Amino acid sequence: MRPVSKFKPGDTIEIEGCTEQIKEEYDPYRDARKPLIENLGRYCSYCETNLPLYAHNEVEHIVPKKRHPESETKWENFLVGCNACNNNGAKAEKSIIADPEYIGAHLPHLNNTFLSFKYEEGGFVKVNDDLPEESKKHAKRLFNLVKLGAYGSTATPADNRWKNRMEAWNLANRHLNKTSDVDTIVDLAKGYGYWSVWFTVFKEYPEVRKELIERFPGTAQECFDPENGYEPIHRNPDNASDPV
Numbered sequence: 009m010r011p012v013s014k015f016k017p018g019d020t021i022e023i024e025g026c027t028e029q030i031k032e033e034y035d036p037y038r039d040a041r042k043p044l045i046e047n048l049g050r051y052c053s054y055c056e057t058n059l060p061l062y063a064h065n066e067v068e069h070i071v072p073k074k075r076h077p078e079s080e081t082k083w084e085n086f087l088v089g090c091n092a093c094n095n096n097g098a099k100a101e102k103s104i105i106a107d108p109e110y111i112g113a114h115l116p117h118l119n120n121t122f123l124s125f126k127y128e129e130g131g132f133v134k135v136n137d138d139l140p141e142e143s144k145k146h147a148k149r150l151f152n153l154v155k156l157g158a159y160g161s162t163a164t165p166a167d168n169r170w171k172n173r174m175e176a177w178n179l180a181n182r183h184l185n186k187t188s189d190v191d192t193i194v195d196l197a198k199g200y201g202y203w204s205v206w207f208t209v210f211k212e213y214p215e216v217r218k219e220l221i222e223r224f225p226g227t228a229q230e231c232f233d234p235e236n237g238y239e240p241i242h243r244n245p246d247n248a249s250d251p252v
């Protein structure tokens with residue numbers, strides 16, 4: 009899962025040629041849509057799918073608005089989300105600040121979530137087994153929260169994330185074998201989404217990884233080491249129990 013850097017209230021951004029400031033609150037919350045997309049790109053913050061232009065529900069509440077109405081309009085509670093992650097996951101009915109099962113779940117704007125999971129052959133995704141115990145627990149909570157591992161018969165009929173991820177994996181591998189130029193690869197990745205799939209497949213190509221980091225809006229650059237092939241590094245090194 010691509011780690012992202014979110015703008016903070018007071019930051020200035022350009023939207024359609026106008027300079028705007030990020031606000032603490034957006035009421036109605038849908039007004040946060042343009043600044044969010046400008047900040048993070050048109051990709052689901054969890055499954056990384058490229059959201060269609062006509063999608064109208066991209067503003068994702070990290071803490072569910074039904075259970076925590078006080079957080080409904082707060083910028084700090086927003087990410088970009090697709091229907092599958094929002095509705096098919098456990099998020100719809102669970103609270104990530106009240107349910108012990110989800111407290112401390114990794115989140116893409118706070119943790120290096122590229123370290124939280126591993127993407128494998130066929131776009132299969134799993135919790136990274138190499139993490140320290142506490143980190144693994146928190147990665148697993150996010151995994152369960154949005155049902156990231158739903159695959160084949162375990163996915164609901166409306167949940168095509170695993171199929172799309174598999175297609176992205178196959179597409180990325182076709183271009184790996186064809187040694188396509190960097191621009192073509194990054195353009196395809198941007199059009200298709202599933203950043204982590206491309207970033208994994210092109211592990212041995214730092215020039216591709218660099219462009220994937222720089223050309224997807226809002227990627228948390230500090231999460232990757234340019235001196236070491238853009239391998240992921242800890243985002244919270246001062247947190248001894250969960251440095252991820």
Ligand SMILES: [Zn+2]
Nearest residue numbers: 052055090093
């Ligand atoms: Zn999603």
